[in-house]
Amino acid sequence: MKEKRTLQSVQKLLLAFFRQNRRMPSFSEMVDLLGVRSKSVVNFWIEKLIEARILEKDGKGHLSFTKQAFAIPRVGSIQAGFPSPEEEVLSDAISMDEYLIARPDASFLLQVSGDSMTGAGIMAGDLVIIEKGRAPKTGDIVVAEVDGEWTMKYFQKQGKQIVLVAANPRYPDIRPRSELRLGGVVTAVVRKYHG
Amino acid sequence: MKEKRTLQSVQKLLLAFFRQNRRMPSFSEMVDLLGVRSKSVVNFWIEKLIEARILEKDGKGHLSFTKQAFAIPRVGSIQAGFPSPEEEVLSDAISMDEYLIARPDASFLLQVSGDSMTGAGIMAGDLVIIEKGRAPKTGDIVVAEVDGEWTMKYFQKQGKQIVLVAANPRYPDIRPRSELRLGGVVTAVVRKYHG
DNA sequence: TTGACAACAGAACGATGGTTCTATATACGG
DNA sequence: CCGTATATAGAACCATCGTTCTGTTGTCAA
Incomplete structure (x- = not known):
């Protein structure tokens, strides 16, 4: 045939x-x-x-x-x-690549674990796209190292003080002393349902 | 130079x-x-x-x-x-395209509005990738037409009866009579933070 | 059966592709 | 200043590319 x-x-x-x-x-x-x-x-x-x-x-x-x-x-x-x-x-x-990733050479992926950002619709297992070298604005979600530990939080600027807030109210706000290493700003979230 | x-x-x-x-x-x-x-x-x-x-x-x-x-x-x-x-x-x-979309010719995108799936981490404004012609299993998120209206819900099969459940408990379960037109199964969720 | 039309085979052709080789320019250490 | 190594230029080569043309096969209606 x-x-x-x-x-x-x-x-x-x-x-x-x-x-x-x-x-x-x-x-x-x-x-x-x-x-x-x-x-x-x-x-x-x-x-x-x-x-x-x-x-x-x-x-x-x-x-x-x-x-x-x-x-x-x-x-x-x-x-x-x-x-x-x-x-x-x-x-x-x-196209997904084009839509999600504005600067491919400055971006990387990170798999999320924990429930600290569940309230923002970021669940454990999700993949987040992070862009390096971008200045965060209040309301952005950032990945930062605070006192030796890496976390994902909302970024807020109150005057000169920087506050990192979790979307899940069970977690306390973080007010870093002086040292705040910024991994990058979360520009997109991606979740794939197995199957 | x-x-x-x-x-x-x-x-x-x-x-x-x-x-x-x-x-x-x-x-x-x-x-x-x-x-x-x-x-x-x-x-x-x-x-x-x-x-x-x-x-x-x-x-x-x-x-x-x-x-x-x-x-x-x-x-x-x-x-x-x-x-x-x-x-x-x-x-x-x-690559995002490759990772997210297994069957490009059977998939399409849909922009979500409403908060009926907020509990599942699908927020208003998100883009969901939907695959047509796939048999849904219990626990899958589907897009279906129930009594003339299109909605996105969890798919459940209780015996022979099909139940559509919202992730947000404020919405009641839907038990379609006989006619259930299935738009497709949600295989991925994508959210882009403006900026 | 025939005629008309669409789909296909096959070969010829010039242009462009990537490859390779030799010659020139630049940088640097002594 | 010289010698060596590295980067660049330029030209020649042929396989392959896309194009085009002519002829063959197949299909369907009249």
Whole structure:
């Protein structure tokens, strides 16, 4: 039985290749990938994909995916009426890496343990993205070393005094003496449900 | 004044190009990119980057970034002792897209409004990633249409009866009659702090 | 059966890609 | 000042790339 080639199936194959190799396949590679025997067939599909704004080609014939091809669709809010899969608004589609991490070279991940920030919606096991070298403002969540121990707290500035407040009221406020080593500012929280 | 080229600066330039064009620059393009005038200089740096496991080359000379080049470093948990930026463990580095979204073509994003899932650490304004066509298990968070309205709730199966429970106890449990249209299962939560 | 059309095969072509080699410029220690 | 090492320049080379053209196969309606 012969698989019928469709725009979606071709796009899927190319995307799979890209995700694995982090580059576009060449026309010759696509010949194998699509299971055809001629580059002109590949060219036919490539033009279709360009027309569909999934691929784009610069002046010298270099292929690349559009932003749209990577992103996953983003629909409105739940209470505003939940659209059916067919009427998804594809116009506003984003990539997680791009959305979450503004400065990749100054950021790192940290796995949270403990319940001191549960009130802020940061649970044990969550991953937080921390940006180094950013000046915290009051209300920001920071990672700091206070008296030899690292903790994650709300940052507050009362006059000249700095106060670190936990979201969980069971934990006391911390007023560091002079030494406050700042690990960074929490810019995002990420939680993945196993499965 | 002439900028000294370093491994980091070259990597940064190439990464910037990649992020913008979603493909590797060619050697000729790198000549312009690095501000040199010969491809052999480019080749010199490429080899350095390959040695540093930032780039890799397949049999036919096709360049691509390694996984490592994209990912941001992940350090241990806070309470386990917070490493300084110098001693970051780079071995376990992940990309957000890859980490969060197992099936990109079956997933979409939804912005949360309301406080019905606050107890589960899902706040208003958060972005949830929803996977379609997955069979929910008890304890999963699902998006479902109950009697004409879309909501996000815990999924529970008591015998043959399905119960939708909010994390916020102020909301009553929902026991749908027969019609329960399932939008999908929440596989991840993402929150970005503005700034 | 035939005609029309779409999908595909295959080869030829010029341009560009990465590679390699040799020559020149710069920095630095003695 | 000299000699050595390192970084850069420039040119030549061929495999591969994407492009294009012509011809073949397959499908479906009349």
